[in-house]
Amino acid sequence: MRYEEQRLDPHEIARLVGKAIGHVACALRPDVLAALKIAQAREKAAQEGSERACSVLSQLIENASIAACDRVPLCQDTGTVWVLLEAGRNCVIPTDIFAEVDAAVADAYASTGLRMSLVRDSLIDRRNSGDNTPAFCELALCPERVGARLHVMLKGGGSDNASRIVMLPPGEGLAGVRRVVVEAIVEKAANACPPLVVGVGVGTTFDKVATLSKRALLRELGSVNERPEIDLFERELLEAVNATGIGPGGFGGQTTALAVHVLTAPSHIAALPVAVNIGCCALRSVSLDVVPGKDKEESGPSATPGDHRRSATPGDHRRSAASNESGRTGSGRAERGVCA
């Protein structure tokens, strides 16, 4: 079967990234907001010691509402910009595909009033770069799909600092991965603005496993992992993380994480690489299809992470799994309705 060639344009990619930044800095992902509300109900139902947890969760839920209504950033740490472009088999990509992204980032940060949070060199020159550049861009070739998909995440420093990579001996298996995740939570969760979204990557190589764990954060909260054994493992990990009692804000409670997402991959016979990328309670990302010649709004950042069905294309397994879950996008719309 042949597909029509899609030429990706650097200018269009930069435009979409810039628009996405202004949107996600002030609008909490609808799936994250829905998960906070579920957590609030659970903490309210708890018998004792949940006053602080309830107080934190109501602050976070009201924060989402204020940020969306007043167009104020959800968090003062408006992060580093991570761009992941997944190009399907019909895509033609010029080598300068990200050439205009930094200019779009600088413009979006200045015009939206976001914080400039990057230094020029991590070791030698820690003066502020002044415009939140550079963005950290990745291109993924995805021959299994048709069309291009763009992911944009603003990642805060506190939650990234709580992340880690461990090279386990393969014999440690599931129990070893579980230990790495729980240790990362026990040691660092309170610094990373819980309740957290925990991305876990297992496999590939030392350098690649971190990206795997970051990509795990993109999946919709509440969605079922299409691999039953991994779905079960995710539930076990979430239970173990929440059993730590660290709780919302780190002040104690039942909800240390809203979700644990696991992505696995092949690896060397001698290796079991594990990466844990911590996402904070203000996890900010958007995933959208890059659709040539379509109405700009449909391909733009108004397509929220939970809003997959409108833009569904064949060949993307994660979305087809998520699209079975109806009604999840409704919470986001209801929240925006409060402002009107």
Added chain:
Amino acid sequence: MSREPVRLDLPADHADLRHLLVGDEVALYGTVYTMRDAGHERALSYIDLHNRLPFDLVGQTLFYAGPTPPAVGRPHGAIGPTTASRMDFATPQLLRAGITVTIGKGPRSPEVVQACRNLAVVYLAAVGGAAAYLARFVTSSEPIAWADLGTEAVYRLTLRAFPAFVAIDTYGHDLYNPSVVLR
């Protein structure tokens, strides 16, 4: 255990600090100064040279925060706590020099817990990731020094009913490490 938020006026009176217990929710009123990573290095250099805190900070409160730029019609944009443990290298010295309250998020080093107890001062934790909400409790913002540090510059803020929790009290109780009792 459940109590109404305790009002704390800043700069804080030592007698008021003695009444705070770990886990208490507090409502903060008055003046605080923002200072974070780069500012702490400069503050330590200043103390080394002059043997005192810069900008009359004796008795004052440090808020570990780097706000977003001002939004239209607001004194500032979003503002919230950053991770406090990154300031641990400097905090005992700043507390000895006269800081009485610090505000951030996350646990502190044993040295900071010990210093809070020895000097009868407190560490308060605010909610991270709620900076649009918290900004509503900041009524004014004024740059004081080190403007070259950008968002890390020192600002004087006025708070009104700013919500936080007592994370280390004057008795050395630690909300993040409840099993440890200092002697």
